Amino acid sequence: MRSGAKVAVVGGVFAVVVGGVGYGAYNILDGLGDSGVGGGSDAKTTTAEVRTGPVTKDEIADTSKEFLAAWASGDATTAAQLTNNEGEAGPALTGYSESAHVTKAVITAGAATGSKVPYTVKATVSYKGTTKAWSYASELTVVRGLTTGKPLVDWEPSVIHPDLKKGESLETGESKTASIEAVDRNGKVLTKEKYPSLGVILDELRKKYGTKAGGTTGIETWINSATADGADRTLLTLVKGKPGRVPTTLDAGIQAAAERAVKKYPESSVAAVEPSSGAIRAIANNRADGFDAARWAQLAPGSTMKIVTAAMIIQHGLGTANGPVKCPATVPWEGRVFHNLNDFSMTDNPTLKRAFARSCNTAFIKPVLPLGEGTRDTALGDEASRYFGIGQEWKAGISTKDGSVPPSEGAETAASFIGQGKIKMNPLNMASVTATAVHGQFLQPYIVPRSLDNRTFATASPLPAGVSSQLKEMMNYTATSAEGTATQAMAGVGSYKGGKTGSAEVDGKATSDSWFTGFSNDLAAAALVQSGGHGGTAAGPVVAEVLRAGP
Incomplete structure (x- = not known):
């Protein structure tokens, strides 16, 4: 864990303070076994011993617990080392705090189903004096390393956020495109909350027509598209921009x-x-x-x-x-x-x-x-x-x-x-x-x-x-x-x-x-x-x- 980090495990509650910025991971032991952080059976395995076969219940518990604790504490290096793709996981986990500007994270794990461990994230995003709560759910899978035999988190970008895909990244800042208010043919406002299937369409319309429609930018957390012609996808709005009105042919x-x-x-x-x-x-x-x-x-x-x-x-x-x-x-x-x-x-x-x-x-x-x-x-x-x-x-x-x-x-x-x-x-x-x-x-x-x-x-x-x-x-x-x-x-x-x-x-x-x-x-x-x-x-x-x- 990074220098300056203080760790305490009291009554099954894990709390961390790093560099003056508060992080917390509460109830991460729930449903994951009774061992303390780093106390799983595999911790005593010698370097010469390579285990095979499916990961065990204890290995799933210990590995997921250590990973979630490291992630919640802001220790991207340790968290990445607990995955089977350190090269991709490291930058993504680092970006969670440095690019997405997550200043606090409370991660609560649920009961494992096989090798999958679900969890909820209650985070705080802060950017230039503006702060907003952000919560969502995701899951991870524990697998056995192909060469080391160690239990590791099977790395996918969705571990960080369920909507995140390969080649994409999280970012918080002033939005790249102006906000829009898309309306149907009768003037009814269309939102991704009410019409979930329109989410990707509304993001695309915003990219293409936001400026033309006279909108202004706001402060948001978004997913950067993996391709130059793709539309970024907004996940959280900290400060709303003034939306430009975009008429569509859709019928609500x-x-x-x-x-x-x-x-x-x-x-x-x-x-x-x-x-x-x-x-x-x-x-x-x-x-x-x-x-x-x-x-x-x-x-x-x-x-x-x-x-x-x-x-x-x-x-x-x-x-x-x-x-x-x-x-x-x-x-x-x-x-x-x-x-x-x-x-x-x-x-x-x-x-x-x-x-x-x-x-x-x-x-x-x-x-x-x-x-x-x-x-x-x-x-x-x-x-x-x-x-x-x-x-x-x-x-x-x-x-x-x-x-x-x-x-x-x-x-x-x-x-x-x-x-x-x-x-x-x-x-x-x-x-x-x-x-x-x-x-x-x-x-x-x-x-x-x-x-x-x-x-x-x-x-x-x-x-x-x-x-x-x-x-x-x-x-x-x-x-x-x-x-x-x-x-x-x-x-x-x-x-x-x-x-x-x-x-x-x-x-x-x-x-x-x-x-x-x-x-x-x-x-x-x-x-x-x-x-x-x-x-x-x-x-x-x-x-x-x-x-x-x-x-």
């Missing part, structure tokens, strides 16, 4: 419904778009990693992609919504056999609309065979780009990942027609696909007015006459007929509606990703639930709840 009611919907399923995301304008009405996520998959994911969308495939089939004269198709259980394509779910087939003179409703894979592969090899390898990508705006570098006012439908060959071409192969999408992309099908023309999704920065929107050609009406008819039938795979999920959605389910197989996963996209009146939405199974089971209810909140 629809956003609230989206927040509720994703909470019902882990690893779920949803986005909603207004077909008549392209305005984004809601974006929400419920993910353990905090990733904004609703606009950043790049995953196969499964059979929701059949909306684009159907448009391609109609435009190439290969079929119509009410025209006949064949839906055998399997279909071969250049050495690979494609199957329907459970190898079902339709032998009662099905139409393209009915095959779409039941999500017959073979009916969306077989009709494309007559196209020439070169044409069919690029036909879907051309359709997606020219008419649905996929891959057109959207400038939504926040960062988004464009969908991707690259050229393919061989069996991958057939796979792309049913949303597999090389195709990559996210819920915002698929909500836009549905919005285009409903409106008849792609209108680029956006979340703030163009007037804020005079950016140029992506454009695409209108769908040819009759294509939009056929797509809407097919989606409506899928969401209302007895044989439609979207009917159950959309049962509670009123007015004119439509939907499409999707289940995307992912290599190495036993359960497919659940996708669903649908519309009701002038609102389109799409959802993804990773490893959620069938599209109508998980993603479907998410979309339905969002649509019920719409017009």
